[in-house]
Structures are given as structure tokens and as C-alpha cells.
Amino acid sequence: MIQVYRSWILSMSQNQYDQPRFNLKSYLNDFNPWHNIKVMHTNVPNDILAGITVAVIAMPLALAFGVASGLGAEAGMWAAICGGILVGIFGGSNTGVSGPTGPKVVQLAAIIAATKMASGEPDIVFAMSMVFLSGLICIVLALMKIGRFIYYTPYSVVSGFMCGIGVIIILLEIPPMLGFATPNSVMSAIKQIPYDIMHEKPHALIVSLATFATILIWPRLTKKQWLPAPLMGLIVGTSLAHLLQFKDIEYIASMPVGVPHLYWPDFSRFGDMIGGAFALAGLCIFDSLLTCLVADNMTNERHNSDREIFGQGVANMGCGIVGGVTTATATMRTVANIKCGGKTGLASITHGLVLLALMLGLAPYASYIPMACLAGILLKVGMDIIDYRVLPVLHRMPFMDSICFWAVLILTISVDLLVAMGVGITIAFVRIVQELGQAYEQNVVNLNEISRPLPADVSMPEDLKEKVLKLRLEGPLFFGVSDTIYRTSSALVDYKYLIVRMARVPMVDMSGAYLLEDIIDKAHEQGATVFFTGLRPQVERTLNRLKIIEKVTEENCLATFNDAILRIQELESRQSDTEHQVEYEDVSRV
Template identity: 70%
Template sequence: MLRLASGRSHVAGISPTKLSETVVRYLDDFNPWHNVRHFAQNVGNDILSGLTVAVIALPLALAFGVASGLGPETGMWAAICGGIFVGLFGGSKTGVSGPTGPKVVQLAAIVELTRLANGQADLGFIFSLVFLSGLVCVGLALLKVGRFIYYTPYSVVSGFMCGIGVIIVVLEIPAMLGFQTPSSVWEAIRQIPYDILHEDPRAVIVSGATFATIVLWPRISPVRWLPGPLIGLLVGTGIAAIFQFDIAYIGEMPTGLPKIYWPSFSRFDEMIGPATALAGLAIFDSLLTCLVADNMTDDRHNSDREIFGQGIANMMCGLVGGVTTATATMRTVANIKCGGRSGLAGLVHGVVLLALMLGLAPFASYIPIACLAGILLKIGIDIIDYRVLPVLHRMPFTDALCFWAVLLLTVSVDLLVAMGVGVAIAFVRVIHELGSLYEQDVVSVKQAKRQFPGDKVMPDELKERILKLRLEGPLFFGVSDTLYRVASSMNDYDYLMIRLHQVPMIDMSGAFLLDDIIDKAHANGAIVVITGLRPSTRRVLDKLKILDKIGHDRCFEKFNDAMVWIEQCEGIPVTDGEVNGGAVTDVVESGAS
């Protein structure tokens, strides 16, 4: 409500000054100054690291641009935007962004599905979609969703990475044999037998030499600062040039400033689904890499700021015609190994690639497609999670189910579908475990032998007229079946005492099932009292009007207070009595004990 008083406006009772201060504090988390202030702390190492990572990123950016179906220059512009804008706005000091395998695989599928009638990619639609995915990331960053990355089960992460590795390896085998890269995994699988029987030996020599160089270079070279992918690129391109192999090459690349693609949302209904999928994968891919960087540097990234940085970078990619970006594992690890410790390294990496794109891009036209396939094959093999492979046969059943579901769905259906199914399986498992942890046993009052220290003595004449329901742990939808069985088992009592002092929280499902127990007691003519309500539990039951059924005068802080009230209702003289001599025993015991 807007109110005017004394010449000043107030919104919901908050002064404009305080409201503006709150907004500024909220948005300050996304201020690039958080990164810029660290630039001066490690200038020399950050610049050298940025130069080295740019050399590593060059062949990868070209390869990913080709793999997307949009051309090698689109991979370069994505690497430039990712390096510069995530370096300024990102949430990891050591993260380096650009096109990545998972993002490119996803975008390539969208490109294939949206081609024009003449077979050309619908560039206006694709780059508008990339821009929209960045806008979605910015919105999610403002909603502070980054913290949820820490709730992702390892079986989901492992299955996802193995699936991505399998996709890249399968898609690059035809290109290594001298054929065009297939548009889908299933097409590649169908095509591979034919390609093996009809391979081009020249393409096999180039791709094999490239792959072997990348594998052997770190083992035989004393020059640590020269990256294997660059040496492999030089070897493969050199062999093709020396012997003048007539195989597929990248071809001409445009130089100079990029063409601007202003976003158009006239087909918003067709864009929002794929754009959200791209944004989700950008977040997941980036934050997983940030977790890896945290483990290597003993630092902790800011997840929301990283998502914001990816959003800005992807919006810029959409404007200048680049594929989508995410924080890249290989480049991030290389940056850390080379001594990079701030966003300046990522920024330098982007600026170096920009200089190459503006002046040296024509040299890239001599790079064979088979050479890039050899580089991508090594990347696909490296992405596979070799930590989990030796223990696949010893995994708990639910973890194994989750891992294989995510892997197979990643390869055969969609990356986000796979993640969703994997998280759902893990979620169901957790809920089942929690429900089992607090499973309850029902015992008649005469059979119950357990007594609780500190409880007031129950008069003999009340022993068989009171049921005590003692609940432990959270009351939520995961224990609904247990509570239902409790309600079905209780009968023949005049008083129902519900003890909630060991219930830390309750959701709507738990509250309504507790309401059913109360209704059943009232239908049997019993009086219900509650003891030990915690403030959080009381708030939920108050909001749902459940305490009104009982009466607030029948909600007691302690068990003994409730016993005194019952004795007064029965006209029994109240005495302190002895503790535990005939104390009320539990009809229902919940919890693991």
C-alpha cells in the first residue's frame, strides 16, 4: 500500500531511503569491483597464465564452433565473451569460461532441429535463443539459486560427466575417419560401421597424429608451459600441409568486428524451453567446475555471482554471434596450474583471443577437421569420471540406478532430462531413508514398559485412560504413511497426549495428518492435549488453524503441566508424586531408537 505522510512516501512501511539501501546491498553482490580489486595482487602470473590458457583455448574454441554446426568463428566469439565478461562478473577467481563440450552438444541438437528449409542454420533464431538463455541466468542469479549446486548427488554428477564423454567420443569417431560429424549420437552409432570400412587413410593419419601428440606431449616434453592441444594442432595441421592431403578443412573465417545479431523474441514460445535448458546446463556445468577449482585452491566461489557472470557472457554471445558459454574445466585447471589467481587471467585470455580473431583468423582456415576431431576425442576421454568406474559393481543399488539412468538418458535423450531424473531418484531415496529413520512402533498401553525420566507420576485410575503419542524428528510428507498407521491403531482412550518437543519442523502434509489424528480422537470422545511445541511447529499449526481445534489452553510447554491439568479436570488431588513410579508410557515410539 502506498501512503503519503509529511511529504514522504512509504512502501509497506519502509522508507524510500531504507528500501534503496536494501536494494543496493542486494545488488552489490553482482558488482564487478569484487573481481577487479583482486587484479593487482598477482599481475605477472595472471597475465602469463592468461596467455597460456588462450593458446589452449584457441583450438578448443575452433573445434567447439565447428561441432555446434555454426562455424569455427562462433566458438571464438564465445571464448572471447566468456573470458572477458566472466572475468569481470564471475564468482570464481580462477574460473575461465568459454564454449564447453556439454553446452555445444546441447546447442548442436537445437541447431539441427531449427534449420531453415534450405538447410542453413537459422542464425537469428539461434543467437536470440542464446541471448535469452543469458537473460534467464541473470534472473536466476538474482533469485539466489546458486546454493543448490551443493545438493547435487555425486552419482548424478558422475553419470552426467560420463554421458557427456561418451557423446563427444562417439560423435568424433566419424570425423576422425574422414566423414562429416553426425548430428546425433544414434546417427553416429549407425554410421560408424560403414565409416570404419570406408575410412580415409589421410584423415586417420592426421587425427591419429594429433591425438597421439596430445597424449604423449606431457610425458616427453620438459617445456611445461606449451600445452598439448596446441602442439597436437600444429602437428596435425603440419602433416596435412606438408603432404597436401585433400581432406576437409575449416575453411575461410571472417575477420574484423563481429556482426551484431539484435535479439528478436517474436518466437518466444519456441525459444523459452530451449533457452531455459541452455541456462540450466550453463549453471550446472559452471558450478561443477567451480567446485573443482575450490578443491584445488582451498578457496570458495560465489555461486550466484558466477551464474550472473555466465548470464552476461551468454547475452553478449547472442549479440555478437557466439555459441553458449560455461566455466570450462580444462581451461580452469590449466589456469590454476599456470599460477592464475584472479579474474585478470580470464580477462587476458579473452583479450588475446580477440586480438587473434581480429588479425590472425585467416591462418585457422588451414586447420583440418580431422585434427580438431583428434583434439575433441581427447577431451571426451578426459571428461569421463574414472574415479567411479572401478567401483561400479560395488555401488549401492540406488546410486547405481541413478548413475546408469543419468548416463543413458544423457546419451540417448537430453542432458537436462537426465539430470532431472537423476536428482528425482536421489530425492526419492533420501525421503525413503528419512521416513524409515523415524518409523514408529505401536504398542498398547498395558504392554508398554518404557518409562521416561522426569515425567510426573500417573495416578492409577488414569493409566488405562490416557494414550501418550511421542513423536520425534521432522513430520513431513516422507513419514505420512507412518502417521496414518498411528491414527488407525489408536482406540479406547479418554485423553490423547501428543508430545512434540522433539519435532524440529512440520510441513503441510505432516500437519494435516496430525489433524487427522486429532479428528479421530475427537470422534472417539477423547480430549487432546499437546506438549513441547517448538516455535516453528507452533507457527505452522497456528496458520493452518489446527491448534484452534484443540484449544490453546490445552497446549502446554511441559508434560507435567499437562498431567496437572488432566488431574484437575478429573477432580483428582494434585500432588508432586514420584517420578517414574507409574509414569505414562508411550503407545507410539517414533525414531530410530
């Protein structure tokens, strides 16, 4: 990991100064939807069939997520429609399919529960304005090119996050499976579950378990993609409720037919919504790009992270206007799309158009679907999100990885998704900085201990060689290694010349620069001269800006170690001539 981190720092430091001049046209072209549109004709039959299949998979999930959000089933459908069509046009993954996802719905549901109106009804205008603002934030972040940072998220953070989301969904869906309302928060669910178990409603439990069992068993009975397990579970659970005439269970509220009600953003409470909007945007980016990485591994292609974030921003702004819950690239739908032969954004667009047709024509029939049936579907979704690859090796994980995993998992469940991510990444960051500091390569030797021969034209007395020290630094000189180097350099005594070799230092931050200044000041206190050799352009530029070079002088910043030796010989020669001149003048006076 340390070598990868060093390589990344090295490449970043080189790229920062080797890039061509900024070109606005080329920069904006990266977000041009024509990149997606121009390839849609290459796989039309398979893309259309894949899109129809994915729409069938997405419909029960969209309905369930809409209900779970607290905004109603139609909110989930409109989010799936916006995500499918808009991200298919503007997104950065040819095979990604977007819509409401578990992590984002959990986050939105918590925000909606905390901002309900006095009547107890959700403040839909506030919620939609926040979703719109989160989309706008995604677009700004995409223009800032932050997509590449997803590759630097530690696996322990990702795993803890996904396991936490899975546990949240499972806990939230237990009450509706037992026939009770969905709790507003995880803590409420934990408090409510014992009571619900003691007073469970048998009919609701039968429907939810039948739905859940169907989703588990159906893939083992058939490989047909056109009738996916979630849809079959929806059919079985709904049919069972009506055949057995279960009247004492709750059903989805009727959904309006036709075009959606439009919500224009109201930013009068901007201060109240900005935090939640950033949380939704951050979760959208993280959720979407992780799914894109899964798609890349399956297709051997490479998505465009920044364009994907841009597409998600457009889709979430659309959701905020039409009343949809927030969207992100969804793993289940993306994997299904790839397995069904989808290869371009046309599949995602087709999926959105099919859902739009269903919404415009079949919306009234959603009121026949039991809430317990949707709870059974979401229970399976929660179980699928958990990272089962990590669970068997939890007791064998490295100590810091284990701390990171459990911290993210516990904070995801008990506090907030974004807080959990921030804490997890901070722990991982501290760990890598600590490891880099411990593994930083440096050494201090005098010329007598150097095995390499001096330049042929250099003659230096042995007693002078003892007074010349070489301090070799290797790797990025940043705050994480400053203490290690300072402890080594502070022990240096009794020297006349100090050569600091920096040919293998790719970058230096302010902490590293001021560490060099401390070394220089300590050398000057002893009457010693300091030389820098092999300074890279970026490092030299930083040291110049902080006026560190002034203390060494330009003449003592040299290209190679041999140049420094020759410079020492020159200074010694001048000093010798000066001493002889002084002696001659003293003799003349006598």
C-alpha cells in the same frame, strides 16, 4: 546421508525465520563486479602469464567446439572471448575461466540441427536469440539465489551425466576422424559409424590419430605449461596434413577478420526457443558450478555461486549478440589457470584479450586447420570428461545409486541432457524420501511405561496413567513420513489423553499437518483430548494457518511434557469437582 538431509532441513527451517529484514542494497551488492575488480592488482604478473597460457590452451578447443556446434570456428572463438572477459569481471570464482564446453556445445548442436532453415543452413538469428535468452534466464535465476542447490546434487547424477557427455562427444567425433561430416545427433552417429568405418578416408584418419597421439604423449615428454598438449596436437596435425599435401580432407572454413557481426535478439518465435533456452541455462549453471567446486578444492577458497551464475548470464547474453556459442566455466582451462598461478579474474580477462587479439589478426590462418585435427582434439576431450573414478566400482555401487547412474547415462545419450538430469535428481529424491520414511523416529507409550518420574506435585491414579499416551515425533514431519506415522497412530485405542511431543520437529508440510489433523479427529471420536508440546515457531505458524491448532485449542498447546501432565491433572480435578456437584444436586432433590 539422512543425517545430512535432516541437518539441512533443520538449518533451513531455522534460517527462514531467523533472517534479518530484507535489505535491497545488500542483496544487489552481492552481484557487484567491484568484488572482483578490487583484488585484480594483487597478483598481476602471475595472472597475466597464466592468462596467456590458458589462451593458448583454449584456442584449439574454442575452434573445435565452434565447428562441432554447426555455427563455425569463429563462433567458438567469440564465445571464449566473451566468457573470458565478462565472467572475469562479473563471475563468482576468482580462478574460474569460461568458454565453450563439451556439454553445452553438444546441447546447442542438437538444438541447431533441429531448427535448421529450409535451405539446410543453421538459423543463426534464432540460435543467437536463444543463447541470449538463456543468459537472461541465468541472471533471473541468480537473482533468485538458486546457486546453493548445486550442493544437493547426488554424485551418481553428476557421474552419469559426465560419462554420458563424454560418450556423446566420442561418438560424434568418430565420423570426422574418418573423414566424414559431423552427424547431427548421437543416433545419426551410431547409424553412420559402421558405414564410415567401411569407407574411411586414410588421410583424415592419419591426421586425427596423429593429433590424438600427440595429445596423449606430449604431457609425458615435457612439463612446460606454455605449450599445452591440445596446442601441440593442433600444430602436429596441421603440419602433417600440409607436409604430406593431403588435399582430399576438409579444412575449417575461412573466418572473417575484424569485429564480429552483431545479432540483435529476435523473440518473434519465443515459444519455440524458450524450452531450449531453459535447457542451455540449466546446463550452464550445472556445468559452471561443478567446475567451481573443483576449483574450490584446489585453492581452498569458496566461490560465490549466485554471482557466478550472474556472470555466466552476462557472458551468454554477450555471446548471443556477437555470434558466439554458449559458454560455461570450463574445467580444463580453470585447472590450467590455477596450476599456472592465476588467482584473480585478471587471468580470465587476459585470456579473453589474447584470444581477441588472435581473432582480430590471425583469423584467416584458421582455414589451414584440418577438420580431422579438431576431431582428434575433441576425442581426447570426450575421454577426459568420463568419470573414471566410478567405472571400476560400477558393479559394487548401491542398487539405487546404480539405477540413478545408468538412467542418467542412457537418457543423456539417447534423449536429452536436461531430461536426464531431471530423471536422475527425481530418482535420488525418491530414494532419500524413502530412506527418511523408513528411519523416522517415533514411539508411543503410556505413562506407566515412562521411566522418568512425574512432577513432584502430580498425583495420578494408576488406572488413569494407562489412559494417557505419549506420541513422540522426531525429525521433519513431511509427506515422506506421513504413512509411517499414520499406521502407528491408527492402532491407538482405549485412551483418554494423547500427548504429542514435537520439540524435535523442525518443520511440517501440508501432508504432515493434515496427518496431525487426522490423529486429532480420531482421538476426538474416542472422546479423548489431545495436547501438543514443544511446538517450534515455524511449526506452530504452519498449524495455525491450516487451522489445526483450533482443534487442539491454544490451552492445550504447551511448552513441555510436564506442563501437559499438570494440565491433565487440572482437567481431571475439574471433572471430579463437576461430578461431585452433580451428585450433590441429585442428593438434594431426593
